[in-house]
Amino acid sequence: MLGLTLVAVPATAVAASASEPAGPETAAAAPAPAAVGLDDPAKKEIAMKIVSSAENSSLDWKAQYKYIEDIGDGRGYTAGIIGFCSGTHDMLELVELYTDRKPGNVLAKYLPALREVDGSDSHAGLDPNYTKDWVKAAQDSEFKKAQNDERDRVYFNPAVKRGKSDGIGVLGQFIYYDAIVMHGDGGDSTSFSNIRKRALAKAKPPAQGGNEKTYLNAFLDARVWAMKQEEAHEDTSRVDTAQRVFVKKNNFNLNTPLDWKVYGDSFHID
Template sequence: MKNLRKLVTLAVSLTMCLSFSSAALAITANSEQKAVDLQLTTVCENSKTKFVYNYAEKLGSFDGRGITFGCIGFTTGTYDGNILIHYYTKLNPNNNLAKYIPALDRIDKEEHDEDGKNDDIKGLDNFIKDVKACNDSLFKKAQLYELDEMYWKPAVSLATSIGAKHQLTLAFIYDMCVNHGEDGAKEYINSAKKKLGGLPKDGIDENKFLSSVMDYRYAFLKDDDPEGSDRVNAYRKLLKAGNVDLKPDFNFTVYGDTFNIDGDVY
């Protein structure tokens, strides 16, 4: 199975203009609920209940994705970070991060491992410092746009395709898209489909189906990222508590910390 953040190309970003069915609109019509879903993932990613747009860090050598930055952890070594900087530069051609595009383009063209990762950060010596200093509102706008295009819209499309009706199902699928890429999320869903003989739209109980998806994701993370597997436990607690509608406020515990989820993520 391929690993975290599947290969993302510029073509995906530019063509991910999806037309949603009425079922999809029903599940995402409430902007407050979308904000709750986003908040759960940013808590898992950054242990913050609000987006941190100028976050930037080189994680340990185990990570292998270059520099992680922005509100949901775009990375310089898995294509999505470069897509973001390119789009930001369209909005603001004179931004202080545009100078890194040649280095990011070079990294994108280099060989990536089987998981679509490249840890090369040559030419990005001051990238972390410059991201942390960037308070441009257009940088925030660019991040929210690419979050939607690369992760949220694919998650909504997947949730719709399986016949999901619960907000928790969509939230978990979105979290998988951010953590594993759309293809990774599809693999866990397909595994559960094969095991249970169908999807919620086929009559399979949605809670049972979601629990099975969680099982497959947990098993993978337990081997690949043992600490990261706790984010599955966090969502499973919501499922066991019956909080499938994710109506705020409620508590969400992950990595030993408890957060109040109120939908105030922006």
């Protein structure tokens, strides 16, 4: 991208000088660069690290492909880079995608059981070897790619798209992303869409003429309410001592360096 930009600049200057000297008016006519979003690779890397700090108490999100455990939240097994759950359908869809791409993989034999336990916290048909086989699968680059792709399809891309349409910046898009990761976007009262509806009842997003900071605080208020509806999520520090910190500092572009705390642990990104 940088190389292309450097080549394009002289060409533009030559074209301008062929007819008239390049002046302030000519320069002003150049299109403004598009605003950076959370889908910018560097910003996305930051987002993955912050989510990992909350989900896995580590900034090393790429070490989480192999992660799997039942954390006792009623969602069965939680696993992988974004907390795919055996009880909330996204783990089933992930293993189905992996199996479509690589039939006969080590997890394919668990598909009938995953379909049976979907919507519950049951391990029926998964124990005793599912967790071991998940770790084996995580050594496969195809499984890692499947996790990345499902993360983007189900969580990341929808959050960024909705955030951009609401006129919020990188930080706001991240706040949306983290909410979708934890709450999903189903029809229940604590889903992302309903959290957003609660926020909209209190403040307008920038796309509707509202103040970004006011709107993000309204969204985080609604997010905290949703978290407190579940005992497993009643610790709201990933909002209070992380996202609120960035909002308070008006760091709407999520620029580094960043310092925050989650569940009492301190984290830093240069």
